[in-house]
Amino acid sequence: MNLSKSLVWFRRDLRAFDHAALHHALRCSQQVFCVFVYDTDILDGLPRDDRRLRFIHASLASLDEELRRLGGYLIVRHGSARDEVLALANELGVDAVHTCADYEPLAIARDTDVAQQLAAQGRAFHSYKDQVIFEKDEVLTLAGQPYSVFTPYKNAWLKRLAAHPETLAAYPIDAYAHAFAPPASAPALPALEDIGFESGEPPLPAGMEGAEALFEAFVEDIADYGRARDFPAEDGTSRLSTHLRFGTTSIRHLVRTARQLMLSGAGGTGASVWLSELIWRDFYAMVLSQNPHVVERSFKPAFDAVQWDIGPDADALFAAWCEGRTGYPLVDAAMVQLNTTGFMHNRLRMVTASFLTKDLGIDWRRGERYFALKLNDYELASNNGGWQWAASTGCDAQPWFRIFNPVTQSTRFDARGEFIRRYLPQLAKLDGKQVHAPWLVKPEVLAERGVVLGQDYPAPVVDHDAARRRTLERFAVVKKAVSV
Numbered sequence: 001m002n003l004s005k006s007l008v009w010f011r012r013d014l015r016a017f018d019h020a021a022l023h024h025a026l027r028c029s030q031q032v033f034c035v036f037v038y039d040t041d042i043l044d045g046l047p048r049d050d051r052r053l054r055f056i057h058a059s060l061a062s063l064d065e066e067l068r069r070l071g072g073y074l075i076v077r078h079g080s081a082r083d084e085v086l087a088l089a090n091e092l093g094v095d096a097v098h099t100c101a102d103y104e105p106l107a108i109a110r111d112t113d114v115a116q117q118l119a120a121q122g123r124a125f126h127s128y129k130d131q132v133i134f135e136k137d138e139v140l141t142l143a144g145q146p147y148s149v150f151t152p153y154k155n156a157w158l159k160r161l162a163a164h165p166e167t168l169a170a171y172p173i174d175a176y177a178h179a180f181a182p183p184a185s186a187p188a189l190p191a192l193e194d195i196g197f198e199s200g201e202p203p204l205p206a207g208m209e210g211a212e213a214l215f216e217a218f219v220e221d222i223a224d225y226g227r228a229r230d231f232p233a234e235d236g237t238s239r240l241s242t243h244l245r246f247g248t249t250s251i252r253h254l255v256r257t258a259r260q261l262m263l264s265g266a267g268g269t270g271a272s273v274w275l276s277e278l279i280w281r282d283f284y285a286m287v288l289s290q291n292p293h294v295v296e297r298s299f300k301p302a303f304d305a306v307q308w309d310i311g312p313d314a315d316a317l318f319a320a321w322c323e324g325r326t327g328y329p330l331v332d333a334a335m336v337q338l339n340t341t342g343f344m345h346n347r348l349r350m351v352t353a354s355f356l357t358k359d360l361g362i363d364w365r366r367g368e369r370y371f372a373l374k375l376n377d378y379e380l381a382s383n384n385g386g387w388q389w390a391a392s393t394g395c396d397a398q399p400w401f402r403i404f405n406p407v408t409q410s411t412r413f414d415a416r417g418e419f420i421r422r423y424l425p426q427l428a429k430l431d432g433k434q435v436h437a438p439w440l441v442k443p444e445v446l447a448e449r450g451v452v453l454g455q456d457y458p459a460p461v462v463d464h465d466a467a468r469r470r471t472l473e474r475f476a477v478v479k480k481a482v483s484v
């Protein structure tokens, strides 16, 4: 390719290092422009005070600064992304638009549309793999089918990486920076208020430097990750999910580092456990791209026969779950963490998703949508995969007869109740034994500790054992249809 002018369209790849589309555009063009669009097709459905917008806004400032250091700049537009990109491509007279591939069905439809309209203007559209290590059908079973179980997928993924180590090679930018179009009359980046959102601090350190600071701190303790990652009161995980979601870090950089730590022995057992988590991310991206029906329906069609509870009682239980009023402290503390910070620890995502579907009998799609609204790191593939796993409707799912007991999970993973007390101060005076199931504590003892059930903290909205029996009945419709 030998192009005169190119436009790089940034979406969920807000960085200026190890960036596939930027690298290719710079290499093959004489002049490269960069754009990000605050896409009204996505933003119109969001609340005006959205933590993710604050993260994006801060990350764009960091991206623009880095692009300027390299000799370029970022153009930021607000509108329907497909219209804005087409208009800008026309305005600048570029030969091609370059992007990093997105595997979500709506994004694929948008990109196909943009590619067609660009073609009609005589311009090319190039899309490059960037957000995962292996995409689409790059890792298949020996029979040429997509995997539906994680462990064999992971083994095949590792085998493919061993055979193709060049997959992890970084896409250099600096060496080709002379091709950046200089920032002649670039307007300042718009403030969040200019696009109808409230401004404020991002929910976590944003931008490339925010990601790198988190990663460096995490690597110090990565050896202990295999143990620490299960305890929500500990700071035992990387917290990089939001950065991976918006591409302020590079998945190749993370995998390369994890592998180096494994090879050198410096990462103990933790580095390989952490690498597995990154492979889960690729797995769910693959599942979505190979099975787009999961967006609306169960991965396993037989599970569409499950009848979830609906009606006013189910609505009231759903509201109690959303607001952290179920009377099960670990579930409630987790929901308060989500509502107040936009983050929820992985163990608690499993516990709360299991509770909604198996204890309250509510459709996983309602929970999935709530998480989508609240999570800073929300991404369709991992969220859908996680929910279908917990609801037992997905690939490699938790079998429906293994139902998390919210009290046992609490005593096991928050033994001293530290996490619960952090998010439910009304239970702060209960000791490590009482805090997991306050309804089992004598009312006079509770009262001494400042808690009246039903007043300071709710009584449980369901009885777990009875709910468990109802769930087993609910799943009886699929018992014969599938083998587990």
Ligand SMILES: Cc1cc2nc3c(=O)[nH]c(=O)nc-3n(C[C@H](O)[C@H](O)[C@H](O)COP(=O)(O)OP(=O)(O)OC[C@H]3O[C@@H](n4cnc5c(N)ncnc54)[C@H](O)[C@@H]3O)c2cc1C
Residues within 6 Å of the ligand: 229, 237, 238, 239, 240, 241, 242, 244, 245, 277, 278, 280, 281, 282, 284, 344, 345, 346, 347, 349, 350, 353, 371, 375, 377, 378, 379, 380, 382, 383, 384, 385, 386, 387, 390
């Ligand atoms: C019901 C449910 C919903 C979820 N929704 C999302 C979501 O919307 N976005 C999201 O990024 N993750 C989601 N996860 C996966 C996981 O909970 C988060 O990735 C993790 O908690 C993020 O914290 P961390 O960055 O500290 O993770 P770490 O433990 O440090 O893991 C490193 C990275 O590996 C990836 N990862 C870890 N666990 C998983 C997993 N189970 N599936 C896929 N990728 C994983 C993430 O990119 C994560 O940042 C969901 C899990 C469940 C059970």
